[in-house]
Amino acid sequence: MRYHLKLIGLFIRASAQQELAYRANFLISLLHSLLNFGTGLLGLLVLFEQVEAIRGWDFASTLAVLGVYLTVGAVRDLFIGPSLDALTGINGDIWAGRLDFTLMRPVDIQFWSSFRQWRLLAVFDLALGAGVLAKAIFELGAAVTASHLITFLILLGSGMITFYAVQLAFTGLMFWNPGMLFSWVFNGIFQMARYPVRLYPGGLRLALTWIVPVGVITTLPAQALTGDVPALTLVGSLFLAAALFTGASLLFRTGLRRYASASS
Protein backbone atom coordinates (compact mmCIF):
# COMPACT_ATOMS: atom_id res chain seq x y z
CA MET A 1 0.00 0.00 0.00
CA ARG A 2 2.78 2.44 0.97
CA TYR A 3 4.60 1.57 -2.25
CA HIS A 4 1.48 2.32 -4.32
CA LEU A 5 0.81 5.60 -2.49
CA LYS A 6 4.41 6.65 -3.07
CA LEU A 7 4.05 5.84 -6.77
CA ILE A 8 0.81 7.85 -6.95
CA GLY A 9 2.70 10.77 -5.38
CA LEU A 10 5.39 10.48 -8.06
CA PHE A 11 2.79 10.22 -10.84
CA ILE A 12 1.07 13.36 -9.55
CA ARG A 13 4.39 15.21 -9.41
CA ALA A 14 5.38 14.20 -12.94
CA SER A 15 1.89 15.06 -14.27
CA ALA A 16 2.04 18.49 -12.60
CA GLN A 17 5.38 19.15 -14.29
CA GLN A 18 3.91 18.12 -17.63
CA GLU A 19 0.86 20.36 -17.19
CA LEU A 20 2.97 23.34 -16.20
CA ALA A 21 4.89 22.94 -19.47
CA TYR A 22 1.78 24.15 -21.31
CA ARG A 23 0.55 27.37 -19.74
CA ALA A 24 -2.23 28.01 -22.30
CA ASN A 25 -3.94 24.80 -21.19
CA PHE A 26 -4.57 26.32 -17.79
CA LEU A 27 -6.87 29.06 -19.12
CA ILE A 28 -8.69 26.73 -21.52
CA SER A 29 -9.28 24.22 -18.73
CA LEU A 30 -10.62 26.93 -16.47
CA LEU A 31 -13.02 28.08 -19.19
CA HIS A 32 -14.17 24.50 -19.81
CA SER A 33 -14.87 23.96 -16.10
CA LEU A 34 -16.85 27.17 -15.77
CA LEU A 35 -18.88 26.36 -18.90
CA ASN A 36 -19.67 22.86 -17.65
CA PHE A 37 -20.71 24.23 -14.29
CA GLY A 38 -22.60 27.24 -15.74
CA THR A 39 -24.67 25.34 -18.30
CA GLY A 40 -25.69 22.75 -15.72
CA LEU A 41 -26.74 25.36 -13.18
CA LEU A 42 -28.41 27.60 -15.74
CA GLY A 43 -30.52 24.67 -17.00
CA LEU A 44 -31.80 24.01 -13.47
CA LEU A 45 -32.51 27.69 -12.73
CA VAL A 46 -34.53 28.07 -15.94
CA LEU A 47 -36.44 24.86 -15.22
CA PHE A 48 -37.30 25.61 -11.62
CA GLU A 49 -38.28 29.19 -12.43
CA GLN A 50 -41.37 27.65 -14.07
CA VAL A 51 -42.21 24.77 -11.72
CA GLU A 52 -41.81 23.83 -8.05
CA ALA A 53 -40.95 20.20 -8.69
CA ILE A 54 -40.72 17.71 -11.58
CA ARG A 55 -41.83 14.15 -10.88
CA GLY A 56 -41.16 14.62 -7.19
CA TRP A 57 -37.77 16.34 -7.60
CA ASP A 58 -37.48 19.90 -6.33
CA PHE A 59 -34.67 22.40 -6.96
CA ALA A 60 -32.53 21.43 -3.95
CA SER A 61 -32.51 17.68 -4.63
CA THR A 62 -31.95 18.23 -8.38
CA LEU A 63 -29.06 20.53 -7.44
CA ALA A 64 -27.66 17.66 -5.36
CA VAL A 65 -27.71 15.44 -8.48
CA LEU A 66 -25.82 18.14 -10.38
CA GLY A 67 -23.35 18.37 -7.49
CA VAL A 68 -22.73 14.61 -7.57
CA TYR A 69 -22.46 14.73 -11.39
CA LEU A 70 -19.84 17.51 -11.25
CA THR A 71 -17.91 15.75 -8.44
CA VAL A 72 -17.83 12.34 -10.15
CA GLY A 73 -16.93 14.02 -13.46
CA ALA A 74 -14.12 15.90 -11.70
CA VAL A 75 -12.68 12.68 -10.24
CA ARG A 76 -12.80 11.15 -13.72
CA ASP A 77 -11.01 14.20 -15.17
CA LEU A 78 -8.51 14.18 -12.30
CA PHE A 79 -6.92 10.79 -13.01
CA ILE A 80 -9.21 8.00 -14.33
CA GLY A 81 -9.87 9.74 -17.65
CA PRO A 82 -6.33 10.99 -18.39
CA SER A 83 -4.77 7.64 -17.37
CA LEU A 84 -7.14 5.40 -19.34
CA ASP A 85 -7.27 7.82 -22.30
CA ALA A 86 -3.48 7.55 -22.58
CA LEU A 87 -4.00 3.89 -23.50
CA THR A 88 -6.71 4.38 -26.07
CA GLY A 89 -7.19 6.19 -29.36
CA ILE A 90 -4.88 6.74 -32.29
CA ASN A 91 -1.40 7.27 -30.88
CA GLY A 92 -2.59 5.78 -27.59
CA ASP A 93 -0.31 3.29 -25.87
CA ILE A 94 -2.25 0.25 -27.19
CA TRP A 95 -2.29 1.47 -30.78
CA ALA A 96 1.31 2.68 -30.83
CA GLY A 97 2.68 -0.33 -28.94
CA ARG A 98 4.05 1.73 -26.05
CA LEU A 99 2.16 -0.55 -23.70
CA ASP A 100 5.23 -2.78 -24.16
CA PHE A 101 7.08 -0.71 -21.57
CA THR A 102 4.14 -0.76 -19.15
CA LEU A 103 3.93 -4.53 -19.37
CA MET A 104 7.59 -4.81 -18.46
CA ARG A 105 7.16 -2.88 -15.20
CA PRO A 106 7.00 -4.92 -12.01
CA VAL A 107 3.74 -3.25 -10.99
CA ASP A 108 0.10 -4.21 -11.36
CA ILE A 109 -0.90 -3.13 -14.87
CA GLN A 110 -4.43 -2.13 -13.88
CA PHE A 111 -3.07 0.08 -11.09
CA TRP A 112 -0.55 1.68 -13.46
CA SER A 113 -3.14 2.18 -16.22
CA SER A 114 -5.61 3.82 -13.83
CA PHE A 115 -3.36 6.17 -11.84
CA ARG A 116 -0.32 7.09 -13.88
CA GLN A 117 -1.59 10.33 -15.51
CA TRP A 118 -3.16 13.19 -13.56
CA ARG A 119 -4.86 16.38 -14.71
CA LEU A 120 -4.48 18.53 -11.66
CA LEU A 121 -6.56 21.40 -13.03
CA ALA A 122 -9.56 19.14 -12.41
CA VAL A 123 -9.15 20.02 -8.72
CA PHE A 124 -10.96 23.22 -9.68
CA ASP A 125 -13.91 21.14 -11.01
CA LEU A 126 -13.80 19.12 -7.82
CA ALA A 127 -14.11 22.30 -5.77
CA LEU A 128 -17.04 23.45 -7.92
CA GLY A 129 -18.74 20.06 -7.51
CA ALA A 130 -18.22 20.14 -3.74
CA GLY A 131 -19.52 23.71 -3.65
CA VAL A 132 -22.71 22.76 -5.52
CA LEU A 133 -23.17 19.77 -3.19
CA ALA A 134 -22.70 21.95 -0.11
CA LYS A 135 -25.25 24.44 -1.45
CA ALA A 136 -27.71 21.59 -2.16
CA ILE A 137 -27.29 20.17 1.36
CA PHE A 138 -27.81 23.68 2.77
CA GLU A 139 -31.00 24.09 0.69
CA LEU A 140 -32.30 20.67 1.76
CA GLY A 141 -31.81 21.80 5.35
CA ALA A 142 -33.25 19.62 8.12
CA ALA A 143 -34.08 16.80 5.70
CA VAL A 144 -30.37 15.82 5.72
CA THR A 145 -29.50 13.85 8.86
CA ALA A 146 -26.15 12.33 9.87
CA SER A 147 -27.23 8.83 8.80
CA HIS A 148 -28.41 10.26 5.46
CA LEU A 149 -24.98 11.81 4.99
CA ILE A 150 -23.24 8.50 5.74
CA THR A 151 -25.49 6.65 3.28
CA PHE A 152 -24.79 9.43 0.76
CA LEU A 153 -21.01 9.01 1.15
CA ILE A 154 -21.27 5.22 0.80
CA LEU A 155 -23.37 5.57 -2.35
CA LEU A 156 -21.08 8.27 -3.74
CA GLY A 157 -18.14 5.89 -3.23
CA SER A 158 -19.89 2.93 -4.82
CA GLY A 159 -21.11 5.19 -7.65
CA MET A 160 -17.50 6.20 -8.34
CA ILE A 161 -16.40 2.58 -8.37
CA THR A 162 -19.23 1.76 -10.80
CA PHE A 163 -18.19 4.71 -12.93
CA TYR A 164 -14.53 3.63 -12.90
CA ALA A 165 -15.51 0.02 -13.71
CA VAL A 166 -17.51 1.05 -16.77
CA GLN A 167 -14.62 3.22 -18.01
CA LEU A 168 -12.15 0.38 -17.42
CA ALA A 169 -14.40 -2.10 -19.25
CA PHE A 170 -14.68 0.20 -22.26
CA THR A 171 -10.92 0.65 -22.24
CA GLY A 172 -10.51 -3.14 -22.08
CA LEU A 173 -12.61 -3.48 -25.23
CA MET A 174 -9.86 -1.55 -27.03
CA PHE A 175 -7.76 -4.71 -26.99
CA TRP A 176 -10.32 -6.28 -29.30
CA ASN A 177 -10.69 -3.24 -31.49
CA PRO A 178 -7.97 -0.65 -30.96
CA GLY A 179 -9.54 1.83 -33.39
CA MET A 180 -12.87 2.15 -31.54
CA LEU A 181 -13.17 4.83 -28.90
CA PHE A 182 -15.74 2.97 -26.80
CA SER A 183 -15.37 5.29 -23.82
CA TRP A 184 -16.57 8.26 -25.92
CA VAL A 185 -19.96 6.56 -26.25
CA PHE A 186 -20.21 6.18 -22.49
CA ASN A 187 -19.06 9.73 -21.82
CA GLY A 188 -21.84 10.93 -24.14
CA ILE A 189 -24.43 8.95 -22.20
CA PHE A 190 -22.98 10.16 -18.89
CA GLN A 191 -24.01 13.71 -19.86
CA MET A 192 -27.58 12.58 -19.15
CA ALA A 193 -26.64 11.86 -15.54
CA ARG A 194 -26.66 15.55 -14.64
CA TYR A 195 -30.44 15.27 -14.15
CA PRO A 196 -32.34 12.75 -11.95
CA VAL A 197 -33.18 9.62 -13.98
CA ARG A 198 -36.84 9.96 -12.96
CA LEU A 199 -37.03 12.98 -15.26
CA TYR A 200 -36.59 10.77 -18.31
CA PRO A 201 -39.38 8.72 -19.98
CA GLY A 202 -39.98 5.11 -18.76
CA GLY A 203 -37.82 3.02 -21.16
CA LEU A 204 -34.90 5.43 -21.09
CA ARG A 205 -35.14 5.65 -17.30
CA LEU A 206 -34.84 1.87 -16.97
CA ALA A 207 -31.91 1.78 -19.41
CA LEU A 208 -30.11 4.56 -17.54
CA THR A 209 -30.55 2.73 -14.23
CA TRP A 210 -29.78 -0.87 -15.14
CA ILE A 211 -28.15 -1.07 -18.58
CA VAL A 212 -25.83 1.94 -18.56
CA PRO A 213 -25.98 2.63 -14.83
CA VAL A 214 -25.50 6.39 -14.82
CA GLY A 215 -28.55 6.67 -12.53
CA VAL A 216 -26.79 4.59 -9.90
CA ILE A 217 -23.79 6.91 -10.15
CA THR A 218 -25.53 10.28 -9.63
CA THR A 219 -29.25 9.98 -8.79
CA LEU A 220 -28.96 7.40 -5.99
CA PRO A 221 -26.42 9.31 -3.85
CA ALA A 222 -28.51 12.49 -4.22
CA GLN A 223 -31.62 10.55 -3.17
CA ALA A 224 -29.75 9.32 -0.10
CA LEU A 225 -29.43 12.90 1.18
CA THR A 226 -33.17 12.98 1.87
CA GLY A 227 -33.30 9.37 3.10
CA ASP A 228 -35.07 8.26 -0.04
CA VAL A 229 -33.01 5.10 -0.65
CA PRO A 230 -34.43 1.75 0.56
CA ALA A 231 -31.92 -0.59 2.28
CA LEU A 232 -32.30 -3.13 -0.52
CA THR A 233 -31.36 -0.53 -3.14
CA LEU A 234 -28.32 0.45 -1.06
CA VAL A 235 -27.15 -3.17 -0.86
CA GLY A 236 -28.00 -3.68 -4.55
CA SER A 237 -25.89 -0.71 -5.62
CA LEU A 238 -22.94 -1.90 -3.52
CA PHE A 239 -23.29 -5.34 -5.08
CA LEU A 240 -23.47 -3.78 -8.57
CA ALA A 241 -20.31 -1.76 -7.91
CA ALA A 242 -18.43 -4.87 -6.68
CA ALA A 243 -19.68 -7.01 -9.58
CA LEU A 244 -18.86 -4.39 -12.21
CA PHE A 245 -15.41 -3.78 -10.71
CA THR A 246 -14.63 -7.52 -10.74
CA GLY A 247 -16.05 -7.99 -14.24
CA ALA A 248 -14.26 -4.95 -15.66
CA SER A 249 -10.94 -6.00 -14.10
CA LEU A 250 -11.36 -9.46 -15.59
CA LEU A 251 -12.21 -8.03 -19.01
CA PHE A 252 -9.21 -5.68 -18.88
CA ARG A 253 -6.83 -8.47 -17.89
CA THR A 254 -8.26 -10.82 -20.54
CA GLY A 255 -7.81 -8.01 -23.07
CA LEU A 256 -4.19 -7.58 -22.01
CA ARG A 257 -3.52 -11.18 -23.04
CA ARG A 258 -4.75 -10.32 -26.52
CA TYR A 259 -2.34 -7.41 -26.79
CA ALA A 260 -0.09 -8.27 -29.66
CA SER A 261 2.09 -5.17 -29.41
CA ALA A 262 2.63 -2.94 -32.41
CA SER A 263 5.06 -4.25 -34.98
CA SER A 264 8.62 -2.99 -34.97
Added chain:
Amino acid sequence: MAQPIITVRQLSKTYRVPERDAGLLASIKSLARRTYNDVQAVRDINFSLEAGEIVGFIGPNGAGKTTTLKMLCGLLHPTSGEAEVAGYIPWQRSGVYLRRISMVMGNKSQMMWDIPPLDTFRVLGEIYHVPAAEFKQTLDELVELLDMGELLTRPVRNLSLGERMKCEMVAALIHRPSVLFLDEPTLGLDVSTQRRLRRFVADYNRRRGATVILTSHYMADVVELCPRVILIHQGSLLYDGALSGLVERLAPFKLIRLTLNQEQAPTIDGHLPPNVEVLERENGRLVLRAGRAETPAITSRLLDTLPVVDLVVEDPPIEAVIDQIYQEAKV
Protein backbone atom coordinates in the same frame (compact mmCIF):
# COMPACT_ATOMS: atom_id res chain seq x y z
CA MET B 1 29.70 -26.02 -18.09
CA ALA B 2 27.69 -23.13 -16.64
CA GLN B 3 23.91 -23.24 -16.62
CA PRO B 4 22.54 -21.19 -19.56
CA ILE B 5 20.72 -17.99 -18.58
CA ILE B 6 18.42 -18.12 -21.60
CA THR B 7 17.02 -21.36 -22.99
CA VAL B 8 14.59 -21.47 -25.90
CA ARG B 9 13.02 -24.74 -27.06
CA GLN B 10 10.78 -25.21 -30.09
CA LEU B 11 9.42 -21.69 -29.67
CA SER B 12 6.72 -20.69 -32.17
CA LYS B 13 4.38 -17.75 -32.57
CA THR B 14 1.50 -17.46 -35.00
CA TYR B 15 -0.41 -14.19 -35.40
CA ARG B 16 -4.01 -14.08 -36.56
CA VAL B 17 -4.14 -11.17 -38.97
CA PRO B 18 -7.39 -9.72 -40.42
CA GLU B 19 -7.40 -9.68 -44.22
CA ARG B 20 -9.43 -7.71 -46.71
CA ASP B 21 -9.20 -6.53 -50.28
CA ALA B 22 -8.53 -2.92 -51.20
CA GLY B 23 -11.41 -0.51 -51.74
CA LEU B 24 -14.46 0.84 -49.93
CA LEU B 25 -16.73 -2.08 -50.81
CA ALA B 26 -14.28 -4.56 -49.32
CA SER B 27 -14.07 -2.42 -46.17
CA ILE B 28 -17.87 -2.46 -45.80
CA LYS B 29 -17.98 -6.23 -46.42
CA SER B 30 -15.32 -6.75 -43.76
CA LEU B 31 -17.58 -5.05 -41.23
CA ALA B 32 -20.08 -7.86 -41.59
CA ARG B 33 -17.72 -10.74 -42.17
CA ARG B 34 -14.08 -10.68 -41.29
CA THR B 35 -11.58 -13.07 -42.73
CA TYR B 36 -8.35 -13.87 -40.99
CA ASN B 37 -5.04 -15.22 -42.08
CA ASP B 38 -2.59 -17.06 -39.85
CA VAL B 39 0.94 -15.69 -40.12
CA GLN B 40 3.66 -17.78 -38.55
CA ALA B 41 6.18 -15.25 -37.27
CA VAL B 42 8.47 -17.70 -35.42
CA ARG B 43 8.81 -21.42 -36.18
CA ASP B 44 10.25 -23.93 -33.73
CA ILE B 45 13.43 -22.08 -32.86
CA ASN B 46 15.98 -23.40 -30.35
CA PHE B 47 18.98 -21.71 -28.78
CA SER B 48 20.58 -20.99 -25.44
CA LEU B 49 22.81 -18.24 -24.03
CA GLU B 50 25.41 -18.27 -21.28
CA ALA B 51 25.36 -15.49 -18.70
CA GLY B 52 27.42 -12.50 -19.84
CA GLU B 53 27.25 -13.26 -23.57
CA ILE B 54 26.49 -10.61 -26.19
CA VAL B 55 24.64 -12.20 -29.07
CA GLY B 56 23.55 -10.56 -32.31
CA PHE B 57 20.10 -11.52 -33.47
CA ILE B 58 20.07 -10.83 -37.19
CA GLY B 59 17.69 -11.30 -40.08
CA PRO B 60 15.78 -9.25 -42.66
CA ASN B 61 12.66 -7.22 -41.81
CA GLY B 62 9.79 -9.46 -40.76
CA ALA B 63 12.13 -12.38 -39.98
CA GLY B 64 10.71 -12.83 -36.47
CA LYS B 65 13.49 -11.18 -34.42
CA THR B 66 11.33 -8.69 -32.56
CA THR B 67 8.59 -11.27 -31.99
CA THR B 68 11.16 -13.59 -30.40
CA LEU B 69 12.52 -10.78 -28.24
CA LYS B 70 9.00 -9.83 -27.14
CA MET B 71 8.29 -13.41 -26.12
CA LEU B 72 11.51 -13.46 -24.09
CA CYS B 73 10.50 -10.18 -22.41
CA GLY B 74 7.11 -11.61 -21.50
CA LEU B 75 5.22 -9.22 -23.77
CA LEU B 76 3.82 -11.96 -25.99
CA HIS B 77 2.58 -15.46 -25.24
CA PRO B 78 4.01 -18.03 -27.65
CA THR B 79 1.71 -20.27 -29.66
CA SER B 80 3.84 -23.25 -28.64
CA GLY B 81 7.25 -24.09 -27.22
CA GLU B 82 9.15 -23.16 -24.09
CA ALA B 83 11.53 -20.48 -22.92
CA GLU B 84 13.30 -19.83 -19.66
CA VAL B 85 15.18 -16.64 -18.85
CA ALA B 86 17.13 -16.32 -15.60
CA GLY B 87 15.14 -19.25 -14.23
CA TYR B 88 11.72 -17.75 -15.04
CA ILE B 89 9.08 -18.31 -17.70
CA PRO B 90 8.96 -14.84 -19.26
CA TRP B 91 5.25 -14.60 -20.13
CA GLN B 92 4.27 -15.34 -16.52
CA ARG B 93 5.73 -11.86 -15.91
CA SER B 94 6.58 -12.32 -12.25
CA GLY B 95 7.75 -9.16 -10.51
CA VAL B 96 11.13 -10.69 -9.67
CA TYR B 97 11.68 -11.60 -13.32
CA LEU B 98 10.70 -8.16 -14.61
CA ARG B 99 13.22 -6.58 -12.23
CA ARG B 100 15.98 -8.68 -13.80
CA ILE B 101 15.38 -7.74 -17.44
CA SER B 102 15.10 -4.64 -19.57
CA MET B 103 14.50 -3.71 -23.17
CA VAL B 104 15.49 -0.80 -25.35
CA MET B 105 13.54 -0.25 -28.55
CA GLY B 106 14.97 2.04 -31.19
CA ASN B 107 11.53 3.03 -32.42
CA LYS B 108 9.69 3.49 -29.12
CA SER B 109 10.34 5.72 -26.16
CA GLN B 110 9.72 5.15 -22.48
CA MET B 111 10.66 8.70 -21.53
CA MET B 112 8.08 11.22 -20.34
CA TRP B 113 8.15 13.72 -23.14
CA ASP B 114 7.53 17.10 -21.50
CA ILE B 115 9.75 16.83 -18.45
CA PRO B 116 13.52 16.40 -17.92
CA PRO B 117 14.92 12.85 -18.11
CA LEU B 118 15.98 12.94 -14.46
CA ASP B 119 12.30 12.90 -13.43
CA THR B 120 11.57 9.83 -15.55
CA PHE B 121 14.62 8.11 -14.02
CA ARG B 122 13.36 8.91 -10.50
CA VAL B 123 9.92 7.42 -11.20
CA LEU B 124 11.56 4.31 -12.67
CA GLY B 125 13.87 4.05 -9.65
CA GLU B 126 10.84 3.91 -7.35
CA ILE B 127 8.96 1.45 -9.55
CA TYR B 128 11.93 -0.92 -9.48
CA HIS B 129 12.51 -0.42 -5.71
CA VAL B 130 16.03 0.89 -6.30
CA PRO B 131 17.44 2.16 -2.95
CA ALA B 132 18.39 5.87 -3.01
CA ALA B 133 22.15 5.29 -2.65
CA GLU B 134 22.20 2.63 -5.38
CA PHE B 135 20.08 4.85 -7.63
CA LYS B 136 22.57 7.70 -7.31
CA GLN B 137 25.56 5.44 -7.88
CA THR B 138 24.04 3.78 -10.95
CA LEU B 139 22.88 7.08 -12.41
CA ASP B 140 26.30 8.71 -11.91
CA GLU B 141 28.01 5.74 -13.52
CA LEU B 142 25.67 5.64 -16.54
CA VAL B 143 25.76 9.40 -17.02
CA GLU B 144 29.55 9.35 -16.97
CA LEU B 145 29.78 6.44 -19.41
CA LEU B 146 27.40 8.16 -21.82
CA ASP B 147 28.78 11.66 -21.17
CA MET B 148 25.30 13.13 -20.82
CA GLY B 149 25.35 15.12 -17.56
CA GLU B 150 24.05 18.29 -19.23
CA LEU B 151 20.99 16.46 -20.65
CA LEU B 152 19.50 15.49 -17.30
CA THR B 153 17.61 18.71 -16.72
CA ARG B 154 16.42 19.48 -20.27
CA PRO B 155 12.88 18.48 -21.34
CA VAL B 156 13.05 15.29 -23.41
CA ARG B 157 11.14 16.83 -26.31
CA ASN B 158 14.01 19.32 -26.80
CA LEU B 159 16.65 16.58 -27.12
CA SER B 160 18.05 15.22 -30.38
CA LEU B 161 17.43 11.61 -31.41
CA GLY B 162 20.91 10.57 -30.27
CA GLU B 163 20.52 12.34 -26.92
CA ARG B 164 17.14 10.69 -26.42
CA MET B 165 18.61 7.28 -27.11
CA LYS B 166 21.22 7.88 -24.38
CA CYS B 167 18.32 8.64 -22.04
CA GLU B 168 16.54 5.45 -23.14
CA MET B 169 19.68 3.50 -22.22
CA VAL B 170 19.81 5.02 -18.73
CA ALA B 171 16.06 4.43 -18.25
CA ALA B 172 16.52 0.78 -19.21
CA LEU B 173 19.53 0.22 -16.95
CA ILE B 174 18.67 2.21 -13.82
CA HIS B 175 17.60 -0.99 -12.03
CA ARG B 176 20.75 -2.88 -13.10
CA PRO B 177 19.08 -5.65 -15.14
CA SER B 178 21.10 -8.80 -15.69
CA VAL B 179 19.51 -9.52 -19.08
CA LEU B 180 19.23 -6.74 -21.63
CA PHE B 181 17.26 -6.91 -24.89
CA LEU B 182 18.28 -4.27 -27.42
CA ASP B 183 15.96 -4.01 -30.39
CA GLU B 184 17.64 -1.84 -33.01
CA PRO B 185 18.99 0.65 -30.48
CA THR B 186 21.04 2.56 -33.06
CA LEU B 187 18.16 3.07 -35.51
CA GLY B 188 18.48 6.42 -37.26
CA LEU B 189 21.49 7.58 -35.27
CA ASP B 190 24.55 9.25 -36.82
CA VAL B 191 27.75 7.23 -37.14
CA SER B 192 29.56 8.70 -34.14
CA THR B 193 26.56 8.32 -31.80
CA GLN B 194 26.22 4.72 -32.99
CA ARG B 195 29.88 4.12 -32.14
CA ARG B 196 29.49 5.73 -28.71
CA LEU B 197 26.45 3.57 -27.89
CA ARG B 198 28.27 0.44 -29.03
CA ARG B 199 31.18 1.28 -26.74
CA PHE B 200 28.71 1.87 -23.94
CA VAL B 201 26.99 -1.50 -24.40
CA ALA B 202 30.37 -3.27 -24.46
CA ASP B 203 31.45 -1.42 -21.28
CA TYR B 204 28.19 -2.19 -19.51
CA ASN B 205 28.47 -5.85 -20.44
CA ARG B 206 32.02 -5.97 -19.08
CA ARG B 207 31.29 -4.10 -15.85
CA ARG B 208 28.04 -5.76 -14.88
CA GLY B 209 28.38 -9.11 -16.63
CA ALA B 210 24.95 -8.55 -18.19
CA THR B 211 23.70 -10.84 -20.93
CA VAL B 212 22.78 -8.89 -24.05
CA ILE B 213 20.70 -9.86 -27.08
CA LEU B 214 20.98 -7.26 -29.82
CA THR B 215 19.05 -6.92 -33.04
CA SER B 216 20.31 -4.44 -35.58
CA HIS B 217 20.32 -3.85 -39.29
CA TYR B 218 23.66 -2.04 -38.99
CA MET B 219 26.29 -4.71 -39.44
CA ALA B 220 28.85 -2.48 -37.69
CA ASP B 221 26.85 -2.99 -34.46
CA VAL B 222 26.98 -6.74 -34.85
CA VAL B 223 30.62 -6.92 -36.00
CA GLU B 224 31.87 -4.76 -33.11
CA LEU B 225 29.75 -6.17 -30.32
CA CYS B 226 28.73 -9.73 -31.04
CA PRO B 227 31.21 -12.62 -31.15
CA ARG B 228 28.19 -14.84 -31.76
CA VAL B 229 25.23 -14.33 -34.08
CA ILE B 230 21.89 -16.04 -34.45
CA LEU B 231 20.42 -15.68 -37.92
CA ILE B 232 16.68 -15.95 -38.30
CA HIS B 233 14.76 -15.83 -41.57
CA GLN B 234 11.02 -16.25 -42.17
CA GLY B 235 10.68 -17.30 -38.55
CA SER B 236 13.23 -20.13 -38.72
CA LEU B 237 16.69 -20.23 -37.23
CA LEU B 238 19.24 -20.58 -40.04
CA TYR B 239 22.55 -20.16 -38.23
CA ASP B 240 23.87 -19.96 -34.68
CA GLY B 241 27.60 -19.45 -34.21
CA ALA B 242 30.54 -17.11 -34.74
CA LEU B 243 30.09 -14.29 -37.22
CA SER B 244 33.30 -15.30 -38.98
CA GLY B 245 31.90 -18.81 -39.39
CA LEU B 246 28.86 -17.39 -41.11
CA VAL B 247 31.06 -15.51 -43.59
CA GLU B 248 33.22 -18.56 -44.28
CA ARG B 249 30.21 -20.78 -44.73
CA LEU B 250 28.33 -18.48 -46.98
CA ALA B 251 31.14 -16.77 -48.82
CA PRO B 252 33.75 -19.46 -49.56
CA PHE B 253 35.72 -16.95 -51.58
CA LYS B 254 38.08 -14.04 -51.11
CA LEU B 255 38.46 -10.75 -52.92
CA ILE B 256 41.81 -9.86 -54.49
CA ARG B 257 42.34 -6.15 -55.18
CA LEU B 258 45.05 -5.52 -57.75
CA THR B 259 46.71 -2.36 -58.96
CA LEU B 260 48.73 -2.86 -62.14
CA ASN B 261 51.28 -0.81 -64.02
CA GLN B 262 48.99 1.36 -66.27
CA GLU B 263 50.99 0.91 -69.49
CA GLN B 264 50.99 -2.85 -69.42
CA ALA B 265 47.48 -3.29 -68.00
CA PRO B 266 45.58 -3.80 -71.30
CA THR B 267 47.53 -6.96 -71.97
CA ILE B 268 46.57 -8.86 -68.82
CA ASP B 269 43.72 -11.01 -70.13
CA GLY B 270 45.79 -13.97 -71.19
CA HIS B 271 47.66 -14.01 -67.89
CA LEU B 272 44.65 -14.30 -65.52
CA PRO B 273 44.20 -17.77 -64.02
CA PRO B 274 41.04 -19.52 -65.29
CA ASN B 275 39.51 -19.97 -61.81
CA VAL B 276 39.13 -16.25 -60.98
CA GLU B 277 36.22 -13.98 -61.75
CA VAL B 278 36.73 -10.31 -62.62
CA LEU B 279 34.26 -8.26 -60.59
CA GLU B 280 35.52 -4.76 -61.41
CA ARG B 281 38.07 -3.35 -63.83
CA GLU B 282 38.97 0.29 -64.15
CA ASN B 283 42.23 2.08 -65.13
CA GLY B 284 44.55 -0.69 -64.11
CA ARG B 285 42.66 -1.47 -60.90
CA LEU B 286 40.97 -4.85 -60.69
CA VAL B 287 38.82 -6.66 -58.16
CA LEU B 288 38.93 -10.44 -58.56
CA ARG B 289 37.01 -13.18 -56.81
CA ALA B 290 38.71 -16.48 -56.06
CA GLY B 291 37.96 -19.61 -54.02
CA ARG B 292 39.33 -19.47 -50.45
CA ALA B 293 41.48 -22.58 -50.90
CA GLU B 294 42.98 -21.49 -54.22
CA THR B 295 43.67 -17.90 -53.19
CA PRO B 296 47.36 -18.40 -52.12
CA ALA B 297 48.25 -20.14 -55.39
CA ILE B 298 46.38 -17.59 -57.47
CA THR B 299 48.03 -14.63 -55.73
CA SER B 300 51.44 -16.13 -56.28
CA ARG B 301 50.71 -16.66 -59.98
CA LEU B 302 49.37 -13.12 -60.36
CA LEU B 303 52.54 -11.68 -58.79
CA ASP B 304 54.71 -13.79 -61.13
CA THR B 305 52.90 -13.04 -64.37
CA LEU B 306 51.53 -9.51 -64.08
CA PRO B 307 53.08 -6.05 -63.55
CA VAL B 308 51.63 -5.77 -60.03
CA VAL B 309 52.08 -2.45 -58.21
CA ASP B 310 49.84 -3.37 -55.25
CA LEU B 311 47.87 -6.46 -54.14
CA VAL B 312 45.43 -6.90 -51.26
CA VAL B 313 43.51 -10.05 -50.28
CA GLU B 314 40.38 -9.59 -48.17
CA ASP B 315 37.10 -11.17 -47.09
CA PRO B 316 34.00 -9.93 -48.89
CA PRO B 317 32.24 -7.10 -47.00
CA ILE B 318 29.91 -8.45 -44.31
CA GLU B 319 27.02 -6.40 -45.70
CA ALA B 320 27.37 -8.21 -49.05
CA VAL B 321 27.38 -11.59 -47.32
CA ILE B 322 24.33 -10.78 -45.23
CA ASP B 323 22.54 -9.36 -48.26
CA GLN B 324 23.22 -12.62 -50.07
CA ILE B 325 21.71 -14.59 -47.15
CA TYR B 326 18.65 -12.40 -47.00
CA GLN B 327 18.14 -12.73 -50.76
CA GLU B 328 18.74 -16.46 -50.98
CA ALA B 329 17.61 -17.42 -47.45
CA LYS B 330 20.01 -20.34 -47.11
CA VAL B 331 23.20 -20.96 -45.23
